[in-house]
Amino acid sequence: MERDPNVIVIGEDVGAQGGVFGATRGLQKKFGSQRVVDTPISESAITGMGVGLALEGFRPVLEIMFVDFIGVCLDQVYNAIAKNHYMSGGRIRMPIVIKTAGGCIGSGAQHSQCLWGLFAHLPGLKVVAPSNPYDAKGLLASAVESDDPVIYIEHKGLLLKRAEDFTFGREVPAERYTVPIGEAKIVRDGRDLTLITLSGTVAPAVLAAEAVAKSGIDVEVLDLRSVVPLDMVTVIESVRKTGRVLVVDEDYLSYGLSGEVITRLVEAGVALKSVKRLAVPDVPIPGAVTLERAVVPNADSIEATILEMVDKR
Amino acid sequence: MVGFLTKEDALCSTHRNHLHAIAKGVDMRAMLAEIFEKSTGLCGGYGGHMHLFDSDLKFSATGIVGAGVPVALGHAYGARLKQNNAVAVAVVGDGAVNTGAFHEAMNMAGAMKLPLIVLVENNEWAISVPFSAASATETIAERAPSWAAHGVRVDGLDVEQVVDAFSNAVQRGRAGQGPSIIEAMCYRFRGHFEGDADLYRSTEEKERRRAADPIERIKATLIERSLATAAELDGIELSISNSMAEMLASVRSDPSPDAADARRYVFVD
Numbered sequence: 001m002e003r004d005p006n007v008i009v010i011g012e013d014v015g016a017q018g019g020v021f022g023a024t025r026g027l028q029k030k031f032g033s034q035r036v037v038d039t040p041i042s043e044s045a046i047t048g049m050g051v052g053l054a055l056e057g058f059r060p061v062l063e064i065m066f067v068d069f070i071g072v073c074l075d076q077v078y079n080a081i082a083k084n085h086y087m088s089g090g091r092i093r094m095p096i097v098i099k100t101a102g103g104c105i106g107s108g109a110q111h112s113q114c115l116w117g118l119f120a121h122l123p124g125l126k127v128v129a130p131s132n133p134y135d136a137k138g139l140l141a142s143a144v145e146s147d148d149p150v151i152y153i154e155h156k157g158l159l160l161k162r163a164e165d166f167t168f169g170r171e172v173p174a175e176r177y178t179v180p181i182g183e184a185k186i187v188r189d190g191r192d193l194t195l196i197t198l199s200g201t202v203a204p205a206v207l208a209a210e211a212v213a214k215s216g217i218d219v220e221v222l223d224l225r226s227v228v229p230l231d232m233v234t235v236i237e238s239v240r241k242t243g244r245v246l247v248v249d250e251d252y253l254s255y256g257l258s259g260e261v262i263t264r265l266v267e268a269g270v271a272l273k274s275v276k277r278l279a280v281p282d283v284p285i286p287g288a289v290t291l292e293r294a295v296v297p298n299a300d301s302i303e304a305t306i307l308e309m310v311d312k313r
Numbered sequence: 314m315v316g317f318l319t320k321e322d323a324l325c326s327t328h329r330n331h332l333h334a335i336a337k338g339v340d341m342r343a344m345l346a347e348i349f350e351k352s353t354g355l356c357g358g359y360g361g362h363m364h365l366f367d368s369d370l371k372f373s374a375t376g377i378v379g380a381g382v383p384v385a386l387g388h389a390y391g392a393r394l395k396q397n398n399a400v401a402v403a404v405v406g407d408g409a410v411n412t413g414a415f416h417e418a419m420n421m422a423g424a425m426k427l428p429l430i431v432l433v434e435n436n437e438w439a440i441s442v443p444f445s446a447a448s449a450t451e452t453i454a455e456r457a458p459s460w461a462a463h464g465v466r467v468d469g470l471d472v473e474q475v476v477d478a479f480s481n482a483v484q485r486g487r488a489g490q491g492p493s494i495i496e497a498m499c500y501r502f503r504g505h506f507e508g509d510a511d512l513y514r515s516t517e518e519k520e521r522r523r524a525a526d527p528i529e530r531i532k533a534t535l536i537e538r539s540l541a542t543a544a545e546l547d548g549i550e551l552s553i554s555n556s557m558a559e560m561l562a563s564v565r566s567d568p569s570p571d572a573a574d575a576r577r578y579v580f581v582d
Contacts, residue, residue, distance in 0.1 A: 008394070042420065048380065051384045052383070052387020054387075056395070072413075085578055088360060088368075089578060092373075147581035148582055
């Protein structure tokens, strides 16, 4: 925002409160209420305003508090923001970031979804979901800089975590830097199996990988960082090495990211010894934590799945 | 709109947008070529007639009923940020006023006192459902106070009434007096789409309403006030009709977009 006066932040509770997770804390004080705008609960107006402001040459960052709420304004997201560049034959641009929060923290069916698979299905949207503080800052800077619309999904569980409690990516430089959108990161090297995931399930995946290492199973953990573009170069290279692939996805199982990654591997002709998907098994996210744990991937269920896939006895 | 809107004023139109594009000064040949989805079109044939974009003139259209009002709201806020005294106009039909997006955008425009002008073409029919059955209020104009907006209903087929109302709304917007709603009463002379059997309206009603054709009315007024003769008006009509026929013939022979380019423009980067 310092570098580019055209960056405008608009959303519910982003100003005086600084966001319900504190993600925009202090911004309104620093940049004023014209550039950091508190709005009524009017998501269609917020997203439509973003379109108009983009047409005026601004770079709007629109905050939709929870990704679940995008249902009420999906029209502007997929009929305007995603398509206007295409429908204009490349003559107009939609440099809009929709910053929103997803993921399970025991909040039930309407406050716990990830939905990146939904946005990825709609042509014209880049979809980013960071797993750690370093990437969160660098990917957000790239998203704001991008001339394409970006759906930037922060994980609520990560937003509530202290930086020092992260096991990776916890050092965040004060100065500005970018992390390119569309490049996966190998979080842990391994030879036996490629575990592909992103966002809030990267940390439990690493925990599970460390647990199975005691049984001599060497898991490579790959953080996709973005769903669109999908970095198949890194995925293919890793799976060629290990021959086994497990996709762990906190989003719904069917018609989603896990099926897409595996299909692309098959289409690329990568030899696969073992393939599995661990994702929310096509049920709404339950309210009770006992039920949530039963359907949302966690370190224990990831570990169990790896053990099913690699027999080192 | 002609004469009141400048290049800096935005206009967000609907699925039935060609007349608004002309009023905003969009190049007619490029528009016609887009209607025919030619590579020479305003959007290279990627948009089609419902999705016209001219960023230089701040003209855009949407095929989604009511969706242009929040976009115009963004333009209006852009005008405030730029302090360029511009206004933003959204044209909608009477069907759009019952959408949530319309209410959200009007409320925000009122709360922020933005220079938003919503011109409602109330043709009394949302495809087959009459406005009288779809609206809780008798008029749209009377809803305006609930958004701290100025509301007026005019005979939309009377050029002078529309000009006065529009001029007033633009002045209010430029003077920082907040949003306006102009409810212009009109009539859809044909079905909603090509092939619409239009059985929901009686032939008697359609014939009676057609008698109020605004072009015939303004022609009669011009003649009555001795501003033009019937022969002059006929001459103008003939000459425009001829030049349009030429343009149409020329556009028809333009190339269609290359199939190899179908996947271009999904992303910039």
